[in-house]
Amino acid sequence: MVESTHETCEGLLGSLSDYIDGDLGAELCRQIEKHIAECEDCRIVVDTTRKTIDLVHASNDPQTGLPDDVRNRLYKRLNLDDYLKPSAK
């Protein structure tokens, strides 16, 4: 990171999660956007961190159900066999 804006780079890093999650106020967002327009390293850190989280979400398929055999054993262990419905998959 560039030496002359070291403090601002550190400040940006502290607010990075809140910024990416959209939990930061408008004024702080504006300050960060102004900073990353001038600081290429911080711009890269923001973009690649955001992309990292996007990739985590994209590769995590929430529709992945429980494997049928795991489900059957679970219901059996809990004595819930009679409630075993066909898998929703």
Next chain:
Amino acid sequence: MVETIIQDISIEALRNGDRAEFAQLVDAYSAPIYRLGLRMLGNEQDAEDVLQNTFLSALTHLPAFEGRSSVLTWLYRIAVNEALMILRRGKPEVNIDDTDSSDDNDQISPTQFVDWSALPEDELLSAEGKQALDTAIRNLPENLRMVFLLRDIQDLSIKDTADTLNLTEVNVKVRLLRARLLLREQLSYYYGERMKKEKSNG
């Protein structure tokens, strides 16, 4: 994940031992609990143990459930404890408490400044790319990984993550940031190397 979960489970019926209601609870939450176990422990057998033990424990403790947290948070808390017990079998030093915060104040300074964010999606989400991501997540220190899994993978709020792990919200935020920055470092290194290779191959 949370959006697939039905909202109309009656705590009262669960407390009174209503089996149909309990079956509904199992039906709604077993997949996310299993995925959490799989992510935490990395193998299917341990994940299945976590799943079964979580609902067995829930069954035992439901009469005492006061409903101060959501059922999901409560189940996650049980699942996390079950998973930690399995993890500690091999590594007794595993600790995620607030007191284990000696390194929480150390800021992680980025060292990799390769811009790989504009690489095409099919390259980023290739089988090899996904494997690099999984490895990076597995390599996170335990106390950071737990926070990351609950917040960024299971999609819990900061507050629910804090409640589940018995941490303060500030602590969750600090650990989440560290986890994200560590992952970013590892992925930057990985994609940086790939970009270099592609360049040298013309």
